[in-house]
Amino acid sequence: MSDRKYDPQEIEPRWQQLWEDEATWVVANQVPGEPSDQQNSYVLEMLPYPSGEPHIGHLKVYSVGDAVAHFQRRNGKRVLHPMGYDAFGLPAENHAIKTGQPPRLSTEAAIAEFQRQFRRWGISIDWSRELATCEPDYYRWTQWIFNQLLKAGLAYRQQAHVNWCPNDQTVLANEQVIDGCCERCGAEVELRELEQWFLKITDYADRLLEDLDSVDWPENVKTMQRNWIGRSEGAEVVFTCDELGSEYPVFTTRPDTLFGATFFVLAPEHPDLQRLAAGTGNEQAVDDYVKEALARGSELRGAAEREKTGVALGRTVTNPVNGEQIPVFVADYVLMEYGTGAIMAVPAHDERDYAFAKAFELPIRRVIEGNDADGDDEGLPYGGDGPLVNSAPQFDGTPNREAVGAIVAWLESEGKGRSSVNYRLRDWLISRQRYWGCPIPVVRCPQCGIVPVPDDQLPVVLPVIEDYAPKGQSPLAAASEWVNTQCPTCGGPAQRETDTMDTFVDSSWYFLRYCDAANDEAAWDPAVLREWMPVNQYIGGVEHAILHLLYARFFCKALADLGHLDASEPFARLFTQGMITRDGAKMSKSHGNVVSPKAIVDRYGADTARAYILFIGAPDQDVDWSDEGVEGVHRFLSRLWRLSAELADQGETVDGDKAANLMLIRKANWAIDKVTADIDRRFAFNTAIAAVMELTNEVSRLRDEAGSEAKRFALESASSLCFPFAPHVTTDAYQLLTGERLWEQPWPVADPAMLESDSYELVCQVNGKLRDRVEVPSDADREQLEQAALAAPNVQAHLAGREPKKVIVVPGKLVNIVVG
RNA sequence: GCGGAUGUGGCGGAAUUGGUAGACGCGCACGGUUCAGGUCCGUGUGGAGGCAACUCUGUGGAGGUUCGAGUCCUCUCAUCCGCACCA
Numbered sequence: 001m002s003d004r005k006y007d008p009q010e011i012e013p014r015w016q017q018l019w020e021d022e023a024t025w026v027v028a029n030q031v032p033g034e035p036s037d038q039q040n041s042y043v044l045e046m047l048p049y050p051s052g053e054p055h056i057g058h059l060k061v062y063s064v065g066d067a068v069a070h071f072q073r074r075n076g077k078r079v080l081h082p083m084g085y086d087a088f089g090l091p092a093e094n095h096a097i098k099t100g101q102p103p104r105l106s107t108e109a110a111i112a113e114f115q116r117q118f119r120r121w122g123i124s125i126d127w128s129r130e131l132a133t134c135e136p137d138y139y140r141w142t143q144w145i146f147n148q149l150l151k152a153g154l155a156y157r158q159q160a161h162v163n164w165c166p167n168d169q170t171v172l173a174n175e176q177v178i179d180g181c182c183e184r185c186g187a188e189v190e191l192r193e194l195e196q197w198f199l200k201i202t203d204y205a206d207r208l209l210e211d212l213d214s215v216d217w218p219e220n221v222k223t224m225q226r227n228w229i230g231r232s233e234g235a236e237v238v239f240t241c242d243e244l245g246s247e248y249p250v251f252t253t254r255p256d257t258l259f260g261a262t263f264f265v266l267a268p269e270h271p272d273l274q275r276l277a278a279g280t281g282n283e284q285a286v287d288d289y290v291k292e293a294l295a296r297g298s299e300l301r302g303a304a305e306r307e308k309t310g311v312a313l314g315r316t317v318t319n320p321v322n323g324e325q326i327p328v329f330v331a332d333y334v335l336m337e338y339g340t341g342a343i344m345a346v347p348a349h350d351e352r353d354y355a356f357a358k359a360f361e362l363p364i365r366r367v368i369e370g371n372d373a374d375g376d377d378e379g380l381p382y383g384g385d386g387p388l389v390n391s392a393p394q395f396d397g398t399p400n401r402e403a404v405g406a407i408v409a410w411l412e413s414e415g416k417g418r419s420s421v422n423y424r425l426r427d428w429l430i431s432r433q434r435y436w437g438c439p440i441p442v443v444r445c446p447q448c449g450i451v452p453v454p455d456d457q458l459p460v461v462l463p464v465i466e467d468y469a470p471k472g473q474s475p476l477a478a479a480s481e482w483v484n485t486q487c488p489t490c491g492g493p494a495q496r497e498t499d500t501m502d503t504f505v506d507s508s509w510y511f512l513r514y515c516d517a518a519n520d521e522a523a524w525d526p527a528v529l530r531e532w533m534p535v536n537q538y539i540g541g542v543e544h545a546i547l548h549l550l551y552a553r554f555f556c557k558a559l560a561d562l563g564h565l566d567a568s569e570p571f572a573r574l575f576t577q578g579m580i581t582r583d584g585a586k587m588s589k590s591h592g593n594v595v596s597p598k599a600i601v602d603r604y605g606a607d608t609a610r611a612y613i614l615f616i617g618a619p620d621q622d623v624d625w626s627d628e629g630v631e632g633v634h635r636f637l638s639r640l641w642r643l644s645a646e647l648a649d650q651g652e653t654v655d656g657d658k659a660a661n662l663m664l665i666r667k668a669n670w671a672i673d674k675v676t677a678d679i680d681r682r683f684a685f686n687t688a689i690a691a692v693m694e695l696t697n698e699v700s701r702l703r704d705e706a707g708s709e710a711k712r713f714a715l716e717s718a719s720s721l722c723f724p725f726a727p728h729v730t731t732d733a734y735q736l737l738t739g740e741r742l743w744e745q746p747w748p749v750a751d752p753a754m755l756e757s758d759s760y761e762l763v764c765q766v767n768g769k770l771r772d773r774v775e776v777p778s779d780a781d782r783e784q785l786e787q788a789a790l791a792a793p794n795v796q797a798h799l800a801g802r803e804p805k806k807v808i809v810v811p812g813k814l815v816n817i818v819v820g
Numbered sequence: 821g822c823g824g825a826u827g828u829g830g831c832g833g834a835a836u837u838g839g840u841a842g843a844c845g846c847g848c849a850c851g852g853u854u855c856a857g858g859u860c861c862g863u864g865u866g867g868a869g870g871c872a873a874c875u876c877u878g879u880g881g882a883g884g885u886u887c888g889a890g891u892c893c894u895c896u897c898a899u900c901c902g903c904a905c906c907a
Contacts, residue, residue, distance in 0.1 A: 005859095220824050220902080227823070227903055234907085252907060265907095306905075333905045343907050351821090352905050424906060545902080615845070616832055621825095622900085624832060631858090632845045639860095677836080687834065690844035697844090700861090763840050768888040770840055794874085808887050813839055818887050 004645040006638040008605025012728040016122050024743065025124040027080055029516070029528050041077035042532045043069040044511055044571075046540030046548070050085045050110035050132075051092070054117050056580050056587060056613075056625070057541065059597040063610040064577055064619050064685070065539045066123045067724040071679050072536075073124075074723070074747040080532055082514040083118065083125045085111050087134035089503045090168060090184055093436040096468045103436040103468070107134060117598060121606045122728055129517040133438070133506035138513065140459035141523035142506055143441040145555070147452050148562055150442075154200045155430075157450065161269055161336065162429060164192040169470030170433045171196055173502060174337075174426045176547070191269075191294060197431040197440060197499065201554045205229050205423045207568075208553055217574040218620070221545040228546050230424025235408045237417040239264060239317040239344065241328075246272065248317060251339035251422045254349065255411070256403040258321045259391040260367035261344040262357065264328045265310065268293035269336035273313070276328060280314030286330055293332040308333055308356040319344070320416035321407070322392060331356060339422055347381065354381040367391050368400050428551065430502045435468050435475040437500030445487035445494035454488050460496065474498040504547055508555040511535055511570060529565045538571035545576070575683060578622040580613070587625075595625050607726035608634040614685040614725050633689075637729050640696050640722070644715045644733035647708065656707025664702055664710040668717040669754035671695040675721040676747070685725060692722045712737055720748050763814035764789040766798040782809045789815035 019025065030036050045065035048058055069081040085107075092103035092110075099106075111132060118125065131138050149155040163172040167187035171194065176183040201208075209229050212222045234253035241248065248264070266273060268290045277286040289311040310331030317328055333352055334343050347357035347364040357364050369386040370379050388395050388403050395403050411417030431440060441453040441460045453460050463482040468475050476498040477483060487494035509523075515532045516524035534556075540548075549571070556570040579586065582593040600609045612633040617623035671691045678688040699706070699714045706714075716737050719730040723742055734742035757778060762785060764772040772792035776785060786807050789795055799819060806818040 223824060224902060230903090230906065232906075250907080254907075308905085331905095333907095335906070338906045345907085350907070352907075355905090422906080424903095542901085612845095618833085621833095626832065626846070628846050629832065630846095635860095636845080642860095682836075684834095684836090686832095687836095687844080690834075693844055761840085765839085765888075768839095768886095773840075797874095806887060808839090810839060814888090816839080816887055 004642055004649070006641040006729070008607060008637075008729065011641075011732045012120075012122060012606055015728045015731050016119060019122075019124070020119075023128070025081065026126045026128050027078055030531055036078070038076060038078045040080065040531055041072040041537075042080045042511075042515075042535045043072060043537050044080075044082070044514075044535045044539070046538070046544060047084045047086050047507065047510055048114060049089060049091075050087055050107060050114050052110060053113045054597055056595050056597055058114075059121065059609060060580055060613050060619070061539055061541070061577055062118065062121065062123050063613050063725070064575070064683075065537075066610075066727075067614065067679070067685055068537055068539070069124055070724040070727065070743070071747070074743070074745065076746065080129075080514070081124060081126055082129040082517070083123075083127070084129075084131040084510055084514065085114065085133065086503065086507045086510070087111065087132040088139075088437045088500075088506055090434065090436070093434060093468055094168075096436070097470075102464070104134070104464075107132075107436075117601075120601060121597075121610065124727070129514050131510065131513055131517055133503070133510065134436075136459045136461050137520065138510075139438040139462075139506065141513065142438045142501065142509070143453070143458045143460060144455055144523055145509060145559070146441060146501070146505075147455060147458075148564070149199060149558060150452055152558070152562055154203065154558055155197060156200065157195055157197055159193060159195045160198075160429075161191050162194050162196055163189045164194070165189055168434070169472055171429060171431065173429045173504075173547075196429050198427040198429050199554075201428045201551070202423060202425055204554050204557050205231065205425050207557055208425075208550065211553070211557075211569055215569050215572060215574070217571075218542075218576055221542065221549070221574060221576060224545045225550055228425065228550065232422050234420060234422065235404075235411065235417050236340075236420040237344065237411060238320060239342075240320070241276065241315060241317045243315065244275065246275075248272075248342050249340050249417075250342050250344050251420060252344060254346065254404075255407045255417070256388065256400040257346040257349045257367055258319065258344065258407060259388070259395070260346040260348045260365045261319050261324075261326060262347060262363045262365055263326050263345045263353075263360075264317050265331045265334045265343050265345050265356070266313075266328065267334040267336040267341040268330055268332050270330070270341045273330055276315050277313045282312060282314040285311050286313060289330060293330075308352070308359045310356065310360070312360075320411065320414070327362070329356075329360070337426060338424065349381055349383060351381050351383075365390055428502075428554075430505055431499035432502055433472065433474045433498075434470065434500055435462075435465065437503060438462070438506060439476070440497045440499055440501055442497045443485060443487055443494045444497065445490060445492060447492055448487055448489045448494075451487055451489050451494070457488065462500075474500065476500070504551050507548060508551045509559070511538075511552070512556075512559075512565065523564075526563075526565055529567070533565060533567040534570055534572045537573045537575065539575045539577060541579075542576040549574070575620065577619050578617070580625050581622055582625040595627075600630065604630060604634045605728070607637055607729045611637065611689060611722070611726045615689045617686055619683055619685055636693050636696065637722075637726055639700065640692075640715070640718055641729050641733050643696065643699055643703075643711075644719065644736050647711055647715060648736040650708065653708045656710060657705040660702045660705035661707050661710035664698060664706045664714045666754050666757065667695055667698045668714040669750045671721060672717055672748045673750040673755055676750070679724065689722065689725055692718050695721075717748055720745060760812065762788060764792045764795050765814060765816040766795055767818055768816060771795050771798050778812075780811075782811060785809050785811060785815050789817060 043065055045061045069079050073079045087107050092107045095106050096103045163177045165172055165182040165187055167185045172182060177189050181188055209231055212225060232253050234251055235255040236249050236251055239248045273286060277283045310329045313328045315328045316325035319326055345353040347353040348366040349368060367388055367390050369389050370382045385400050387397050387399055408419045439460045439462055441458060443451045443453060445451050463479045465475060465479050483496050485494055485496055512524055516528040552570050557568050559565055560568045582595060585591050585593060587594045612630045615633055674691045675688040678684040695714060695718045699711055719734040723730040731742045759775050759777050761773045762776045772794035774788050774792045776788050786809055802819040804817045805820050808816040
């Protein structure tokens, strides 16, 4: 080995500087209408939330994305690979409350640190399109989109029971409540009745569901979205209270069990409770129960296996199929936010209703015959299928599945119900009583009501304030100079909306802005979007499987419907990367197992850090970090560079041994073939890197036998193939070897002739067990293979003179000899 | 409870269509070169037996299909994730 030493701290900044100076990764938008011979490819990683400094997960997602971007570029694509910051949000504001440092300052400091480190990592970003969602020239268009949605009736204000986080002093979207607690701070969420802004994502429920079939996404993410949307088919059936003359529709997926309904239950939040209980003598008991239930909080209330509680209202309603009067209860196992907040209870065929009926000694009537039971109450509640019983003469005997349609048809003809579809998905609550977010661009005018700020007066700039502490209303309310304004319609005194938007609004359209980031006339030019959208490859964490990805899809569809873009799905292909753990646990300060990307990059260089992260396992799986493992990858890159430098330094050309040369050239072609397939088809960066390691090891092994040309070809190929994972060292090695710029070279293509060889090792099995291996010519026919296997010494030994009963020949692989 | 995933050496992980289990890397052992080494190079490394050629055994567990199963089927155990009183 030569004494040349691999020095990433010298190599990496040198190439980064050149790429920066030449703006190598900047890609211009095409002039509309001008044909291009290059295909476009939009490669995008989820934008980071800038807080403190990047962590190891950032290094992973951008290493994966950069590998894809480089691979696409060298395969001739025009690649859009931008970067930005999801810069509004609670952490910066909470930091401000604690320290007094304005959110803008801490955010800008974090962004500066992210920029520094991203550059130090050598990620091939088109920095000309950089954006931060907290900048007025970005959120101006967030506000414009809000106006568009408002105009289209997709944004509305409504009084509603909403999730309130007592700690953050703000409302939360349904999606931000985990097990009854605030997603951010973990405080138990309370229900409050408040007037809030909503976006009508439920209008898109069906399309959000159907279009999942059209995208190339991981199945688990699609499933999560399907579950979240929660479409169920059933019927709406109207029960009536004849005494009051009121109607109570219920949603049921089991109209076939209607004849088994023996009571009726309303949710504690149901608006008609007071009215129903009035005059029955049960008012007080109902009132007490409702108060208690509402105070209990959703966490306790939602606990499974809880004893059923409830109170009778002292009223009955009429079952539309048989005219029966059934008693009405209020019980907290019925949820106001699902269906109509009222249910028909069929204790014989529903576990929850059964438990309630048992607790309150209510009648239980079987209406579906079970396979096992013979009409008695054994095996109840029964959730299976069977013929109907006790269901008026006309339905008895009908298999219950068929009865669903028949009963719904009958209800429809009688005007007492209809088939119906229900969703779990709720409208998206977007207003937040917090400071550090995008102001909702509306004004309240005593004369004109809620008035949107006209597009030409946007942005409504977030004012600088002193006190960020939450007080149950937005801190903005105290900024009286800002709040008091003129009505855009009548010019009279008016007040600004002081709520800000959920930060998920900001990140629901940033990928559109990248395409036309410098446009200050419009959010984007639709013609430019046509070039780039949809994103060809989106990469990010699975933790965004529901929230961000659902909201972004909704925005895309709504904006497409409004004529602002063509694509109705934002992300054609999605890749979700796994977490990096250490000692089997998620990295966290409390565990004391955090690996800082900065420390690793400082010590080993960016190439080692990036390649190691991709090497330790399949990028979509969780993988465990090991400090010792990094050394191995560093050794490999070091060896690749030193072998290249050594060869470049070598003055004279050596012919070398012919067989060694051929072996090396074959190995290089094998690697080209394997790495290409691994990256392109499987995202299997770990095995791709392993293949380059093998090739490099082969050069090292044949160092003294192989000639200069063969070694040059092998090392060139190794650098070329490893470039997407470790761009600096490979670029440097490639230049030493060839004088060329690696990133400008087309992706290598394997020579098919070199993928074949004259002979191979034939596996010889006896009764399926490996007994010998023999070298056979590649063109040997089945008969020859059989003979070769039979002749193998250890096969002979195991046959021990017995006659083969059967011989399986798999050309190119093996021969299996079966004896009795 | 429903849905999804994972389970392979001391460790991280390979095995693409059912066809040589353990690629590649770490670690470890031995040897060499340096000997200022946190250097570099070589050999070996699933377990058991054997000087060796080899033999037996082995992919969470139990069955099955097959000439042949880590891979397919049935049951089962463990861990992780998502949803959950959703009518």
